[in-house]
Amino acid sequence: MSHHPAKNQVLASDEFWKALKSEAKEVSEREPLLASYIHSCVYGHHNFETSLSFILSNKVSDDVMPAMAVGEIFNEAYLLNPAMVEAAIYDVQAVVARDPAVSTFLPVLTHFKGYQSLQVHRLAHYLWQNGRKELALFMQSRNSEVFSVDIHPAAKIGQGVMLDHATGIVIGETAVVEDNVSILQNVTLGGTGNEQGDRHPKIREGVMIGSGAKILGNIEIGKGSKVGAGSVVLNNVKCGVTVVGVPAKVVGKPDCKMPCDSMEQNVLQDKAK
Known part of the structure; x- marks a missing residue:
């Protein structure tokens, strides 16, 4: 078909x-x-x-x-x-x-x-x-x-979003997920404590978040970036970079502008910084 x-x-x-x-x-x-x-x-x-x-x-x-x-x-x-x-x-x-x-x-x-x-x-x-x-x-x-x-009902999620496998995904109240984002299982978009107000991540267009990643706090994951599996992200991530690790650090750049589309999980294949 x-x-x-x-x-x-x-x-x-x-x-x-x-x-x-x-x-x-x-x-x-x-x-x-x-x-x-x-x-x-x-x-x-x-x-x-x-x-x-x-x-x-x-x-x-x-x-x-x-x-x-x-x-x-x-x-x-x-x-x-x-x-x-x-x-x-x-x-x-x-x-x-x-x-x-x-x-x-x-x-x-x-x-x-x-x-x-x-x-x-x-x-x-x-x-x-x-x-x-x-x-x-x-x-x-x-x-x-x-x-x-x-997913908290107040969280804002765009269209063209794929929750792949999806089990264990948690998305907090003030989180924003823009259009065309891919998120794998066991991902958390959470806060860092019991603070009030705007306290959850902002995921920009084209991002792919690997399985088990934890993105915490009112931080921004820039357009076209990639978060490797199992990473803990506590700081802003620039546009068009690949981050991995605990805590997450930049290890290279995705091989395309929209990692959400390629779904390439092996961060070792990304170009050097």
Whole structure:
């Protein structure tokens, strides 16, 4: 199948939905045991947002908060804030472009918990911004319980963000993650103590953060930089450099302007300073 776009090419909403439905049909025919599941998740819906709402609401609902009630919250948010839907479409395509383990849209939507947890956060953030903080905190809690991803509802996250594997990711209240960033499992964007105010990292566009990295405090990770796996970052990182270690130090430069796209994990291959 070749429904997904080439790198740097993004399908519009209608084209994306057609491609997704085409994939769903092919998978249903190839694997009959999944036909009913895929029909419920994708093929039985008239647009992408109702499909996404159905999938996410069934994931984060519990015995007290039924899927139908959660689905209504998602549907209302998508209706009133179409930018959330656009971001969700962009996120799917970013994962397909960057992750060598996936070549089609459907599994990202139905199975990738990094993608799903990010969309749940988008709803929590929308609720938080609109004064519904208790409901936002409920969504954060369910996100953490279901996906092992704990993102404060106030945290600002752009589009084209990939949470790869995602288990153990923690993002604090005043953190900012700009467009086109890739974050691997067990990453913390945290504070350094119990200080109040703006106390969490700002991750600029194009950054890739390796698994297990801890970025602490109100510091900036510059555009196009790379943080190596297992690093502890306590100071600002300039644009276009690679840092690694405990504490993290500059060891070179990424071999491309957007490390989030290349996903190159071996910092030893980066050019010398």
